[in-house]
Amino acid sequence: AQSVSQHNHHVILSEAASLELGCNYSYGGTVNLFWYVQYPGQHLQLLLKYFSGDPLVKGIKGFEAEFIKSKFSFNLRKPSVQWSDTAEYFCAVNADSWGKLQFGAGTQVVVTP
């Protein structure tokens, strides 16, 4: 079955630490990949996306993600996190023309001052 796996459900780190969240998917064929973020009390919003081209994509707020096709992975990174990065992060995959998204279970990230 097609699936999206996020490796960590809960991450706690200090400000200025580096962050990397893993995401693997099990779809064959062409996929579009997304990272969404939900800050406390806010709507789910797009961090970054990959459709084609350069496998290293840059998003908002200093986040980036690397698409590695051979590993079916799309890991999210940020070199130095801030307290305001405390949020839940979701990896998502679209593999059809209807725009349907399949999400991972999410990772709750807590950044301590």
Add this chain to the structure above:
Amino acid sequence: SQTIHQWPATLVQPVGSPLSLECTVEGTSNPNLYWYRQAAGRGLQLLFYSVGIGQISSEVPQNLSASRPQDRQFILSSKKLLLSDSGFYLCAWSGRSEQFFGPGTRLTVL
């Protein structure tokens, strides 16, 4: 600019009662619309999607139904709620390259 509304924001309902959650989109026409649910400790699961008025596709068998009576209105319903229907329900519409999500409805079934 486009805006998506959902109501109510929170809802507590007894088992066996009916449900109606509403989603409306402003600032776009003929959008693809989606209902997702996030159960506790789980990711978002696609429940329904719609590519036009009256066109509904169900992704998972369940106790819920959806309707799209107008181009920018998407309704999630149930005739009799189950405990397992508790969760956070998100409506979304699809732009050219991403989905935009509403604020969500937190449903608790007691």
